[in-house]
Amino acid sequence: MSSVNTAIQLITREQAEKGATAAGSTCSPALAKGPWDYDLAEALAGIPAYGPGASSADVAPAATPRQGQLPEEYKLASDAELGERILAAKAALGDRAVILGHFYQRDEVIQYADFVGDSFQLANAALTRPDAEAIVFCGVHFMAETADILSAPDQAVILPNLAAGCSMADMADADSVAECWEQLEEIFGTEPDAEGRVPVLPVTYMNSSAALKAFCGEHGGIVCTSSNARTVLEWAFQRAQRVLFFPDQHLGRNTAKALGVPLEQMLMWNPRKDLGGNDEQALLDSRVILWHGFCSVHKRFNVGQIEKARMDFPGVQVIVHPECPMDVVDAADSAGSTDFIKKAIAAATEPTTFAIGTEINMVNRLAAEYPQHTVFCLDPVICPCSTMYRIHPGYLAWVLEELVAGRVVNRITVAESVQDHARTALERMLAARP
Numbered sequence: 001m002s003s004v005n006t007a008i009q010l011i012t013r014e015q016a017e018k019g020a021t022a023a024g025s026t027c028s029p030a031l032a033k034g035p036w037d038y039d040l041a042e043a044l045a046g047i048p049a050y051g052p053g054a055s056s057a058d059v060a061p062a063a064t065p066r067q068g069q070l071p072e073e074y075k076l077a078s079d080a081e082l083g084e085r086i087l088a089a090k091a092a093l094g095d096r097a098v099i100l101g102h103f104y105q106r107d108e109v110i111q112y113a114d115f116v117g118d119s120f121q122l123a124n125a126a127l128t129r130p131d132a133e134a135i136v137f138c139g140v141h142f143m144a145e146t147a148d149i150l151s152a153p154d155q156a157v158i159l160p161n162l163a164a165g166c167s168m169a170d171m172a173d174a175d176s177v178a179e180c181w182e183q184l185e186e187i188f189g190t191e192p193d194a195e196g197r198v199p200v201l202p203v204t205y206m207n208s209s210a211a212l213k214a215f216c217g218e219h220g221g222i223v224c225t226s227s228n229a230r231t232v233l234e235w236a237f238q239r240a241q242r243v244l245f246f247p248d249q250h251l252g253r254n255t256a257k258a259l260g261v262p263l264e265q266m267l268m269w270n271p272r273k274d275l276g277g278n279d280e281q282a283l284l285d286s287r288v289i290l291w292h293g294f295c296s297v298h299k300r301f302n303v304g305q306i307e308k309a310r311m312d313f314p315g316v317q318v319i320v321h322p323e324c325p326m327d328v329v330d331a332a333d334s335a336g337s338t339d340f341i342k343k344a345i346a347a348a349t350e351p352t353t354f355a356i357g358t359e360i361n362m363v364n365r366l367a368a369e370y371p372q373h374t375v376f377c378l379d380p381v382i383c384p385c386s387t388m389y390r391i392h393p394g395y396l397a398w399v400l401e402e403l404v405a406g407r408v409v410n411r412i413t414v415a416e417s418v419q420d421h422a423r424t425a426l427e428r429m430l431a432a433r434p
Contacts, residue, residue: 066163318333
């Protein structure tokens with residue numbers, strides 16, 4: 001099976017030659033270009049953006065990191081040449097560097113990874129290489145921050161393209177969350193009830209900035225992943241009357257619903273509105289306050305796609321990520337983290353048809369890895385994660401060859417003052433095992 005990037009190149013070429021009637025479709029022909037084109041466009045415009053793909057319509061904050069210009073030699077190099085240079089650099093560096101590749105990364109990069117997994121698995125994988133001088137994280141910004149928090153002080157965490165951010169993570173910023181917290185404390189107070197539960201506890205998804213993880217650590221809160229969100233919410237409800245969950249509303253809603261929290265006790269907090277768009281009594285009656293954030297990849301999935309999959313493939317197993325909207329999760333056969341999805345397909349003993357609701361690079365890779373099954377993405381339009389797609393073999397070759405030359409570029413560092421509280425929240429998460 002060809003990679004997602006190859007499919008996009010072919011579709012874009014066919015559409016140019018034959019028009020919109022060409023077989024297959026992608027959400028943006030710009031995906032066929034090199035990511036350095038977007039780096040240049042942002043530099044010329046002076047305005048950051050997420051780039052083509054699922055998050056193209058999301059507005060990037062002014063402070064979003066931008067990538068400088070990739071040296072021309074890496075832009076002009078063929079795939080074969082870049083591969084040779086990456087392998088040569090890896091050989092020269094040996095155990096001094098470890099490359100981490102997220103499930104959603106393009107195949108052309110993931111083939112060089114020493115470890116492949118979700119954000120938390122990769123941060124833990126880095127801990128198995130304490131002697132590595134550099135951790136090259138082929139993922140997005142918040143993942144590299146987490147790796148920096150959990151790794152040794154003398155280890156450099158490198159993000160090959162600084163523009164590889166996360167629009168969901170950017171939907172909750174430290175100032176907005178702090179303002180929300182102040183308003184909630186005015187309404188709820190700070191005194192615990194007769195059972196010792198505080199009025200409200202902050203819970204942040206792993207897909208958030210280090211500053212928000214630190215906020216949770218400082219205020220008695222915790223971090224969760226998509227695999228342990230239920231355990232974390234149970235932990236939080238033992239300690240608090242209600243939870244402020246950010247930045248992903250869908251993971252929070254789906255998890256709380258599975259725990260039996262009525263929908264009427266879940267409120268949405270829109271940071272652009274007074275009291276988040278709620279009245280005081282509704283907040284007092286709430287058990288979960290959900291931030292107005294979402295993943296643009298998983299927002300693309302809908303019930304109509306599931307209905308079509310069931311019509312086209314009777315007996316199909318539909319598995320979606322819990323970042324999908326509630327009606328999609330309800331209509332699926334099961335929902336779980338990227339690791340859950342991978343394990344579900346690996347565990348199938350008989351040839352099975354799977355319709356998957358998560359990022360296309362991972363789905364495509366699972367289809368190739370398990371040819372005995374039929375595995376396809378619920379969304380027929382090829383639309384990868386915009387920011388993961390900003391990392392290309394050219395950037396990986398560049399950062400590795402700079403390391404060989406004794407130079408560290410694109411280092412991600414988290415301030416000590418932030419690290420301490422963020423590590424506290426992460427350690428609480430580690431203790432909350434499903």
